[in-house]
Amino acid sequence: MELRSSRPRTTIVTLSQQAGVSASTVSRALKGDPRISLSVRERIARLAVDAGYMPNALARTLSSGRSGLLGLVLGPSSNPFYAMLLEEVVAQSAERGLRFLILHAGSGPIEDRTTEALLQYQMDGCLITSADMSSRAAEICAANGVPVVMINRVPRLHASSVSCDNAEGGASIAQHLLESGHRRAAVIHTGGASSNGIDRERGFIERFVTAGGCITSTFDGRSVYEGGHAAGYEIAAMAPERRPDCVFAVSDVIAMGVVDALRKAGLTVPTDISVAGFDSIPEAARAAYDITSFEQPIVAMVRRGLDLLVDRIAEPALPDEAIILRGRLIPRGSTRRG
Amino acid sequence: MELRSSRPRTTIVTLSQQAGVSASTVSRALKGDPRISLSVRERIARLAVDAGYMPNALARTLSSGRSGLLGLVLGPSSNPFYAMLLEEVVAQSAERGLRFLILHAGSGPIEDRTTEALLQYQMDGCLITSADMSSRAAEICAANGVPVVMINRVPRLHASSVSCDNAEGGASIAQHLLESGHRRAAVIHTGGASSNGIDRERGFIERFVTAGGCITSTFDGRSVYEGGHAAGYEIAAMAPERRPDCVFAVSDVIAMGVVDALRKAGLTVPTDISVAGFDSIPEAARAAYDITSFEQPIVAMVRRGLDLLVDRIAEPALPDEAIILRGRLIPRGSTRRG
DNA sequence: TTGAAAGCGCTACCAA
C-alpha cells in the first residue's frame, strides 16, 4: 500500500493537526478565503511552507471535477514549424498554469487506445496542432464532452480552431511572384487532405491564374523535404522552354527540398527559377536557403488557441469558434525581383 | 459541483448496479482477476463496453498510490535531435502504456514553480532529455522521492542516465580525420557545462593530439546554428596558412552553420576544409550538407531510458545506474578522404 | 470565523 519509500507526504490533515484547526480551515486558508481570519491564514501559510506542503492535484480533481490537465496532439516535429509550436505552447501554458499531457507526437495516426487512455485522466480540454490525422481523436473528445481546439488546422467537426489565412497567404505569394514578372508556376502540394495545404494551394492558383499566369504542373510534396526534393528534380529535368519560372511549395520544408534539388541539378535560384514556401521557419530563412515565405503568427495563434480552450473549459456551452489570423509575406532571396 | 454539462459519466458504481454485483467485483473483474468467475468477468466486460465505461485514472491514483504519469523535460526542439527524441519517447511510451506530462520544452531553465506544480500531479517518475539546465528540477524530484532518468546527459546527482559514448564518438571523428590526412583541427564546443559537449570535445582533442595532430583554435558554438555560423566566418577569415584543415563541431546543428559560413566565404567543403559534426540528424545528412557525423542510437537510448525509469518506479531502492551505449561513425562527403 | 461530514471514483483489506 505504502509505495513511496520516503516519509509520507505532508497532507492537509497533517497541517490541520499541527495548526490545531480543521482540514476545511486549512483548505480555505491556503486559497486565501477571506472568511478565515488573517492571523490563522498566515500561520497556516507559514506551516505549509515549513513542511514543504504540496497539495495533491489529483485528489483535488476528484472533488472539484477539474483536473487542470490538457491533452496535446503535436504534428511531426521533424517539421520545425511544429517544434516551434510546441515550445510556444509550453511557454505560454507555463505562464497560465496549464499542464499538458502528451497525447501524440508525430505524423502517424493516433490510436483510439491512446486517446481513450488519456481521457481516463479527465483532461479538461485538448489542443491539436497537427495538419492531419487527428479527426478521430477530436471525435472521441467531442463525444466525451471534452472541448477541442485546433491550431493550424480547420476542423471538420466539433471543435474550435485558430489558423492563419492560408488562402490569402497563397494569394500573397502569387501576387508577389506575378509582380516580379513570373508567369509560369509549378505548385507542390501535400497530397493529403490537410485543409491548410489545400487552402494555400487554392489561394495561390486562383490569384495566379486570374492575373494571367498559368500553372504548368503540380506535384505531391508529401509535406516533407524529400517530397520537395523529388519534385525539384522533376522540374529541373524539364526542357527549359517547358519549365516553370517559379515554384510555390505549400510549406518551407518542402521548399527547402526543392531548392536543394534544383541546385544539385545545376540550376540557380532565383536566376533560373524562383522558389517560395510557407511558414517562414528559421531554417528556411537562413542565408543558405533564404526562401521567400509567408509567416504564420505563431505566438498569437497559440495565445488565441489557449484562450479558446480556457473559455470553453469554463463555459462548455460556448459555440465552436474559428479564428483566422493574418499572416505576413516575407520576400527573400529565393524569388527574383522585378 | 457538476461541471461537465453532458450526462454523468459511467462509473464503477453504475456498472455494479447494472450487473447486480458489488463495486469491488467490478473492479476485479475489469482487471481480469482470476478469482472472479469467468462468466461474471465476461458479463461485466460486455456491460462496460456497452456503457462506454472509462475508469477514472485519477481516482485510481488516489487509492493505489500510482498515477501512471511521468514528467518529461525536453531540450530545445529547434535542435532536430530533441525533436527526434520526443517522437521516439512518445512512440515507445504509447506501446508501454506510459503517459507523459510536459514539464518543460526549450532551452531556458525550468522554473521551480513548474517543477513543483508538476509534482502535485504525483508523477511516478521523470525523464529528462536535455543537455543542460535541468539540475534543479532533478534535485526537486530527488528530494521528493521521484525517480529521475536522464537521456543524453550524465547527471551530477541522484539520477540514472543513458547516453552514448560521447568521448569515444569524439575520438572516432578524430581518428577518421587523422586517417584521411588532416592534421590541424578547429573545435567548436557548446560553451555551456553540458557533459555531452565536454566529453565529445575532450575525446576528440585527446585522440587528435595524441596521434600527432594539433588543435589550432576553439570556438563557442552555443549549441546553435548561428554559433557555428559565426565560428565558420572566423575560420574562413584566417590566413590560409594559419587556417585549420578540418573542423569538429560537437553537434550537427553547429556543423551546419559552419558549412554555410565557410561556403559563403568562398571556401569549398571538403576540398578546402573538412567539417564533421555529431548526432547525425537527417537535416545534416541531406545532400546539401552531407556532414560526416557520429550517430547516437536514439531508439535504443530511449528504450533503455524507459527501462530504467520503469524499474525504479517498481523498485525505488534500486541504485542509480549510468548506461552508455555505443554510437556509430558515419563518414559522409563533408570530410575529405585519404 | 470555524468545524463536521459527505462524497469524488477507485482499490484493497478483511470477512463470508
Next chain:
DNA sequence: TTGGTAGCGCTTTCAA
C-alpha cells in the same frame, strides 16, 4: 468466488 468497508487527499455544503 464475492461483498462490505475503509480509506486515498481534497473540496464543499451545511451547521454552529
